[in-house]
Amino acid sequence: MTADESLMRECIFLAGSGKGNVSPNPLVGCIIKKDGKIIGRGFHKKFGEAHAEVNAFTDAKKNGYKPEGADVYVNLEPCSHTGKTFPCTDLLVSERVKRVVIGTKDPFEKVNGRGIRKLRKAGIEVVTGVLADECRELNKFFFKYVTQKLPYVTLKIAQSIDGKIALNNFKSKWITGEASRKYVHKLRSEYDVVLIGKNTAKLDNPSLTVREVHGRTPYRIVIDKDSSLPGSLKLFTDNEKEKTFVVTGVSKKAVTEIYSKNIIRVKEKDQKLVLKDILKKFYALNITSVLVEGGANLYSQFVKSGLFDDLYLFIAPKIIGKGISSFNDFEISRLSDAKNLKFIYSENFEKDILIYYKNVHRNSTDNR
């Protein structure tokens, strides 16, 4: 690993501290180095607040350093437009830094290379593409959201060795162990939305909150076409109930009479809610990431439509026998028609194993 890569890795690490708080903005970390020494660190902490670069310069000055002539490391191209804050490229130019090392270009149309050009025009040396893959992975939500105008969709499945997510009598609580559940809570705290289907809401009555780790509860959205879920569910009654939304085909007025909830109305097509329409609606609501937590019908819809990006598959060391399979709503007649995923890594959580897959054959979010 080169010195540039090593500092870029630290930027990625810093940037990660913003997870769950910056959406729909990207995660950004920034490091300022001068005379072989790190003089400032910063990351984007919260949507609407200062960018990483600003925080890093503030940090440097607070410590009594002058950034003039410094090297600046940042995982994403500095912004060149005035949004909620002043453009970071202008800051870098006015601070007269010598060199800027960038992970990936910012695909956002108002930036998309303009930041880099602006810096070069000002005589600053710019290096790009340092740990580009890691930087893209860090901001996978943002890249999908900006380039495809859809939120990033992750399926999370907890199943037995034999691929069952519940018994035939629908009992499904605690298939996996504590460590796995804790990791799921961590995931929830990083996604904008946790999405479930109607049956899961009714049968499991889950709370979908973040309890096992420090972090905020995401928006909890349940798809309920006819708005017929009982208002007594935890989602509608617990402390976080303002964070619960219902996707429905019923008009807001009709819904309000059943129970007063936050409604996301999606027009039915052939008496069905189309997944892509739901995701487009999410995009319009600035939702960049969705964690799908069941059940089998919803998982199946995402696989059939190809509208998911990756899969966290937790396997508990149990054999259940007959039961509910994770994808029970479609059938193929040739093995070559199976949905192919790509294995990325596996990790152990006590007795369970987590296998992380990415979807393949989808539009690339590559922005190299």
Added chain:
Amino acid sequence: MTADESLMRECIFLAGSGKGNVSPNPLVGCIIKKDGKIIGRGFHKKFGEAHAEVNAFTDAKKNGYKPEGADVYVNLEPCSHTGKTFPCTDLLVSERVKRVVIGTKDPFEKVNGRGIRKLRKAGIEVVTGVLADECRELNKFFFKYVTQKLPYVTLKIAQSIDGKIALNNFKSKWITGEASRKYVHKLRSEYDVVLIGKNTAKLDNPSLTVREVHGRTPYRIVIDKDSSLPGSLKLFTDNEKEKTFVVTGVSKKAVTEIYSKNIIRVKEKDQKLVLKDILKKFYALNITSVLVEGGANLYSQFVKSGLFDDLYLFIAPKIIGKGISSFNDFEISRLSDAKNLKFIYSENFEKDILIYYKNVHRNSTDNR
């Protein structure tokens, strides 16, 4: 790792070269060290031929060394009885070695500590229990066979992400990739027997031979209670057909009229063949290890009866949807009734992942 452990690891490695050829004997490797130098190596190559210790001394002498006063490393307690060969303990005593380092005691009733006592009586220093777990794992077939008078049973399952071993139309060939299949061929070459159920024989018409790696084809046994399988199957017609046996409830005479095959007759109970009776019959035939390769009914029987020892679970990065689950022949009503296994390790085979589990709650084969 101590020096003793390091040499014991080499014994284990050496012993492994005998896999597939020594059953029902154990796998044994032996190393002779003198003056800080390895002067002889040997392993048990083939059932009925010389033991590892004999081969190691032959090797030392061939190289012009005198083993007197040497340290001898061996993963299993040297035999103290006259079987097909002269007792190895007598050899060690007559060669006047100084010290013997042993992995595990030999649980075989004619040895079981007698070898160690004999050596100590002769004034030889004996160290036991070096890398005992690894040594036991190496000889897991032998330990089960000797202590429980049953063969060691391994389930091998190749499934999709969603736990399907075949489509609903029974198409199941090549769910996993080449590297996984190659590993399965390696497994076959190490087991005495590959066992399948009648449906798998009929629907898949597998050959179950060892083709992708160098090694011998195991006995191929199919359970066919009524002896109604067609004689045209590959198992009955290919080059290795003498290695195919049929477990049946029908008398040999009746069978011979249908097709002339090697018959293992097991008495029916309530018109069923009982798995334990089949395994006892295998034990009587000196079968120490069985690799079960399907299908779902047979897997289910092994899980219900608890008569299996471990599971090689290959997962291909595919989603199949509706299909045949690996264990479709039993149902539980509470999650706490699920069959619990123990995760041991995972390994990647190109795009597939192999997860290795051991059965829990069974009689221990521990011989510490």
